[in-house]
Amino acid sequence: MHSVESIITEVIEPKAMEVDRYGVYPRAAMEALGKAGLLGLLSARDVGGRGEGLRAAATMVEQVGTACGSSGMVLCMHFCGAAVIEQHGPRDIREAIAAGRHVTTLALSEAGSRSHFWAPVSTALAVPEEGTVRLDAEKSWATSAGQADSYVWSSKPVEAKGMSTLWLVLGNAHGLSFPVAFDGMGLRGNSSSPIVARDVRVPRSAMLGKDGGGFDIMMGNVLPHFQVLGSACYLGIMEAATRKAAAHVTKTRLLHTGQSLADLATIRAYLARMRMKTDLVRGLIRDTLDALESKREDAQMRVLEVKAAVGELAPEVTELGMRVCGGAAYRKEVGIERHFRDARAVTVMSPTTDLLYDFIGKAMTGMPLFD
Incomplete structure (x- = not known):
């Protein structure tokens, strides 16, 4: 099993200039970290993870960020999403994260509420005849947009009182689009771009936590x-x-x-x-x-x-x-x-x-x- 240090030396550092110059998503870095079991750092041991905490994750993100800022930010957002899924998500996704087969991220900020990420204006409407929920949104920026296997997604509640509800939205969900490719000044490989959801259907079981508890x-x-x-x-x-x-x-x-x-x-x-x-x-x-x-x-x-x-x-x-x-x-x-x-x-x-x-x-x- 490769260590963080060897992955940085053999994979991340050699590709850092290419990631920056051409805006290349650091997939090789994430795959190497996944194969080494390091994407499951925060995952519980009973699903195959390392069972570590925030301190260990911070150390790893710092190490990766020293070599490549884009790779460090992608890893940062993966851990942020993984922490929510570990607490509230389904076991199969938790196991996939622990095994290094699943990269996640956050999709919280929206065009309508800007940096007030805690206050979504997007909607979640129940479709009773299908047993699903319809999500419609204009997310302003999400790291790993179009690259992640899933998004920890926010919306207004379906029925409950409260400011927001969180969802697990798979990256291949029908109705997701990514209208603007990222071409930024810095962190050029982190694929941070808007996400538009039009009639995205998710099962009610995709809810992370309680309705209104986001x-x-x-x-x-x-x-x-x-x-x-x-x-x-x-x-x-x-x-x-x-x-x-x-x-x-x-x-x-x-x-x-x-x-x-x-x-x-x-x-x-x-x-x-x-x-x-x-x-x-x-x-x-x-x-x-x-x-x-x-x-x-x-x-x-x-x-x-x-x-x-x-x-x-x-x-x-x-x-x-x-x-x-x-x-x-x-x-x-x-x-x-x-x-x-x-x-x-x-x-x-x-x-x-x-x-x-x-x-x-x-x-x-x-x-x-x-x-």
């Missing part, structure tokens, strides 16, 4: 997983930029003076800032995990803070990397400009950095977060 699952399961794992992916991007910048200035010499770029105090100061900011994010992720695992009183605050912090610091660190490496940073083969572009996505991925600041401020002043 909000509670999103807050109790999806949000902590996404905030921590997404932050871990961007931490990997920060770590990659920091290492590459240090390596570049150490080996690059000024022939007319005999000095390396690292001999310049200003360069060393920039590197120090990169290292400190990267380590600040790592420390906050670890503290967030500690808070969640021990059910600390400030756990919710840490969950909100962690992605807001990386939303500020990942762009700063990768911009410093560009500055430290100068003109060389603009060359694709150096890799810094890829990390610079990948890091920009963190501020606009729901919940956005600005929205998280609002949540943090509400929590500090005793206001309800969602009203």
Whole structure:
């Protein structure tokens, strides 16, 4: 069985430039992780999984994100979806995830409610004569769109009160379409694009949790997983930029003076800032995990803070990397400009950095977060 490290060295790193340059979905990475049993990291042992928790998933996502941001984000979203399915989904899909045969993702954000991912405007209508439910939606962005084997899908409730209901929608469901192919600035291989559902029929048994209970699952399961794992992916991007910048200035010499770029105090100061900011994010992720695992009183605050912090610091660190490496940073083969572009996505991925600041401020002043 291959380790994460060997898969990164043999599969993910060699394909990272191709994934970025041509916007190629990192299928080889996901297949390799699946064959090694690593896509079932969060799956229970009784379905063939590893039975690990969020901390182990965060470590793996960081490692993969260091090598390839797109692969790290696809893995992040798989784990987010898998955590919901493991808690509420059918055994056959849980077993398929554990066996590495099934990649899932989240399909929550919608064109009508934008970054307010917890408030779908799409509909779920019962079709009693068929025993099915009809889903109609315009999802604004979903990682692995058109590539995943299933989507953890949100809609308004069928009958119950509440803000939302979650569903397991298979990737080959009739009525799904993907009208715009992803061609983004960064994370170019993560196949993040809109999904349109027109008269998609699912059995009522595809409901994940209770009708009207989607909000509670999103807050109790999806949000902590996404905030921590997404932050871990961007931490990997920060770590990659920091290492590459240090390596570049150490080996690059000024022939007319005999000095390396690292001999310049200003360069060393920039590197120090990169290292400190990267380590600040790592420390906050670890503290967030500690808070969640021990059910600390400030756990919710840490969950909100962690992605807001990386939303500020990942762009700063990768911009410093560009500055430290100068003109060389603009060359694709150096890799810094890829990390610079990948890091920009963190501020606009729901919940956005600005929205998280609002949540943090509400929590500090005793206001309800969602009203």
